[in-house]
Amino acid sequence: MNIIEQTNDFCINYLNCVKKVARSLWITQSQALCIQTIPFDGISQTDLAKRLSLDLSTLSRNLDKLIKIKLVEKIQFPLDKRSYKISLTNRGKKTYQELNKQINYYFQGIYKNLEIKEIDQMVDILNKINWEFNILDNE
Numbered sequence: 001m002n003i004i005e006q007t008n009d010f011c012i013n014y015l016n017c018v019k020k021v022a023r024s025l026w027i028t029q030s031q032a033l034c035i036q037t038i039p040f041d042g043i044s045q046t047d048l049a050k051r052l053s054l055d056l057s058t059l060s061r062n063l064d065k066l067i068k069i070k071l072v073e074k075i076q077f078p079l080d081k082r083s084y085k086i087s088l089t090n091r092g093k094k095t096y097q098e099l100n101k102q103i104n105y106y107f108q109g110i111y112k113n114l115e116i117k118e119i120d121q122m123v124d125i126l127n128k129i130n131w132e133f134n135i136l137d138n139e
Helices: 003-024 029-037 045-052 056-068 090-111 116-137
Strands: 072-076 084-088
Touching: 003 029, 003 090, 029 045, 029 056, 029 090, 045 056, 045 084, 056 072, 084 090
Parallel strands: none
Antiparallel strands: 072 084
C-alpha cells in the first residue's frame, strides 16, 4: 500500500472511532467533529465551516442541533450582525473532554502494540503534516 492508501485507511478508521464514541454520547459523528473543532474561546461560524470543510448551510444544521441540546451557543458579533461566534457551553466543554477521553482510551488499545519512541515519532510526523496542510490552506 502507498501513503495515500494508508492515509485514507487511517482517516476512515479514525472517523469510525469518532462515530462509535459519539454514538455513546448520543450525538452524531459530524456533531462530535464540530465539538472537537470549536476552541474553548470560540470561533467564527465561517472559520469553523472552513476548518471542517463544510458549507455554511450544512454547518448551520449541525449547530442548530447542538444548540438545541445545549452543547454550543451562537453569539452574534456586535459589529457585523451577519456573523456569529460559536462557543462551547459548559456542558459542551464536558462533552468535548469526554469525547477526547473515550477516543484516547480507544487509541490506548492500539498504542499497546507500539513502542513509546514510535508513538512520539508518529506525533511528530502528524504535527509536521498538519503544519504543512495549514500552510497550503492559507496560501
